[in-house]
Amino acid sequence: MAGHSKFANIKHRKERQDAKKGKVFTKLGREIAVAVKEGGSDPDLNNKLKDVIAKAKANNMPNDTIERSIKKAAGELGAVNYESFTYEGYGPNGVAIMVETLTDNKNRTAANVRHAFTKGDGNLGTTGCVSYMFEKKGQIIIEKNEAIDEDEIMMIAIENGAEDVITEEEGYEIITSSEEFSSVNEAITNMNIKPVSSEITMIPQTTVSLIEEEKIKLEKLLDILEEDDDVQGVFHNLEN
Incomplete structure (x- = not known):
């Protein structure tokens, strides 16, 4: 893993997201709802929920908004009916792209993702083509x-199970x-450090x-993909 850093890409993506916080929070709320449905509302007993909360906090989602999302999801378990689908394809010059979605309407989402690839001069591929x-x-x-x-960061990270700590001019990437x-x-976070980004992601090899x-x-x-409410994550292998 050494030598690969997404620091610049992460900061650029965060800047784009800052302009549309409401949409980001809506998507995070959907992830929270699915995590609660799958494993319950206690993050100490539900690692998936704990991971989503970490991602939400890194995206500056207020604690009371997170709590409301958890309580809402716990009270509406029967109404939460999202399914997860992953789409794969290619951008300009063969850039590999993976799109993770949560949707209550697979046909709508598939059509929107296909349209995004077409409009963005890309090609939607088959399952497994880039994963x-x-x-x-x-x-x-x-x-x-x-x-x-x-x-101290390196020591704490490695002691707690990190695979790698990459030092860049602007910051650190912990894998x-x-x-x-x-x-x-x-x-x-117990070191009173607030990450720029903290999430489970797909890292290109x-x-x-x-x-x-x-x-x-x-x-x-x-941008077209990330604007879609059903799209939770977009990953690519463009070199920094």
């Missing part, structure tokens, strides 16, 4: 500042297995580069 290029990992991004000690993500994230014109086309495709 082999990605690994499901926990990823915690921390911005550097004078109050954060690099050696974990999906199973160890919760314990590492909890250890980091190989990357491709694009010329500026192709990057603009890819941004258009990603």
Whole structure:
């Protein structure tokens, strides 16, 4: 894993999301609802819910909004009927793209994703066409500042199960297995550090580069996908 960093991409994505917080919170609320339905409303007994809460906090979702989402989901278990589907395809110059969705209408979502790929000069592929290029990992991004000690972060992260800690000019990228993500994230937050990003994600094992014109086309495709309420996550293998 060493040598691969998504720090710049993460910050850029966060900047795009900051302009549409309401939509981001709606999507996070949907993830919370599914997690509660699958494992209950107590994050200490439901690791999936704990992971979603960590992601919500990293996206500046207020604690009372998180609590309301959990209580709402717990009180409406019968009404929560979302299904998870993953779509795979290609962007400009063969950039691999994975799209994770939660939907109550598969036909609508499939049509919207297909339209996004077409409009963004991409191609929707078949199941498995690009997923082999990605690994499901926990990823915690921390911005550097004078109050954060690099050696301490590395020690705490590794002691709690992190696979790798990558130091960049702007910050640190902590990589974990999906199973160890919760314990590492909890250890980091117990250091009074607020991550820039903290989530279970899909990390590419190989990357491709694009010329500026192709990057603009890819941004258009990603923006269309991320605007869709059913789309929870979009992952690609563009080189930083």
